[in-house]
Amino acid sequence: MNEKQWLGNIQVNTYTASRQVLDDLQHRLELKQKTNLFFLNDHAFNIAQKDADYLSILNEADLLLNDGLGVKLGAKLWGIRLEENLNGTDLIPRLLQTCAMNGTSVFLLGATEDAVRTASDHLKAQFSESLIVGCRSGYFEDEREIIAAINQSGADILLVGMGMPLQEKFIARHAQELKPTLRVAVGGYIDFASGMKPRAPKLMRRLNLEWLFRMALEPRRMWRRNVVGHLQFFIKVLSLKKQH
Numbered sequence: 001m002n003e004k005q006w007l008g009n010i011q012v013n014t015y016t017a018s019r020q021v022l023d024d025l026q027h028r029l030e031l032k033q034k035t036n037l038f039f040l041n042d043h044a045f046n047i048a049q050k051d052a053d054y055l056s057i058l059n060e061a062d063l064l065l066n067d068g069l070g071v072k073l074g075a076k077l078w079g080i081r082l083e084e085n086l087n088g089t090d091l092i093p094r095l096l097q098t099c100a101m102n103g104t105s106v107f108l109l110g111a112t113e114d115a116v117r118t119a120s121d122h123l124k125a126q127f128s129e130s131l132i133v134g135c136r137s138g139y140f141e142d143e144r145e146i147i148a149a150i151n152q153s154g155a156d157i158l159l160v161g162m163g164m165p166l167q168e169k170f171i172a173r174h175a176q177e178l179k180p181t182l183r184v185a186v187g188g189y190i191d192f193a194s195g196m197k198p199r200a201p202k203l204m205r206r207l208n209l210e211w212l213f214r215m216a217l218e219p220r221r222m223w224r225r226n227v228v229g230h231l232q233f234f235i236k237v238l239s240l241k242k243q244h
Contacts, residue, residue: 004064005080008240009055010048012040012064012075016083018091021065025095029104029156029181035062036171037184039088042070042233043225044164049236054165057172065091069209070230074237088186090205092159099157100127107153107180109146110138110161111190119193138162143174151179158183161190 002024004011015021028035038044038061048055058064065086066072072082099106106123108116120135134153138161140146150158158180160167167185171178191197200213214226 037063039067041067104156105133106157107155108135113137115194119190155180159186161186
């Protein structure tokens with residue numbers, strides 16, 4: 001089992017490669033070992049500094065994976081070497097490919113009605129018609145009805161894309177009653193899978209510059225998160241290191 005190390009006041013897993021993560025997830029699915037999988041980027045880190053409940057949820061996650069250059073550099077300050085960027089947008093398609101081969105089923109929860117249904121159609125066409133057994137928009141009022149729909153679908157995996165911290169809080173709040181073995185907070189993956197939101201070119205992704213691409217597309221929303229947010233993240237990480 002992969003161990004966690006402290007990056008400031010948050011414990012992050014220290015897998016050295018995505019292949020290790022995928023093998024671990026497959027093992028957990030085979031054992032039907034209930035697992036909450038979340039991702040830590042500097043935006044999540046910053047939210048957690050102001051939201052004690054979210055901080056606890058991240059630290060109680062079964063798996064918390066590093067996402068982005070900021071976390072990789074911040075981890076170095078704490079003596080943690082993170083070899084590979086384990087962001088969900090790249091990891092999830094590889095997980096789904098394995099799921100399609102093994103007959104593992106998935107439920108999508110998040111984004112708009114149009115986006116989640118289009119994503120469902122695209123993923124069925126790309127991987128397998130039987131892969132996606134249900135999908136619902138992330139905009140709902142009755143959580144009980146949503147939980148019932150997820151459980152009745154018989155899905156092995158639940159992908160929740162409602163943005164931070166809503167998606168992680170939803171999973172944590174209903175962890176005991178959700179039947180899918182693996183529950184993953186996937187951020188904007190459903191929008192990407194639908195084709196309604198473009199991803200950065202592969203070169204930018206390899207250089208850990210996807211944040212720059214997204215900021216160019218949504219400058220007003222992403223400027224504060226990426227420019228100011230990166231600075232806030234490093235100030236807090238350094239501050240916690242001095243207190244350590």
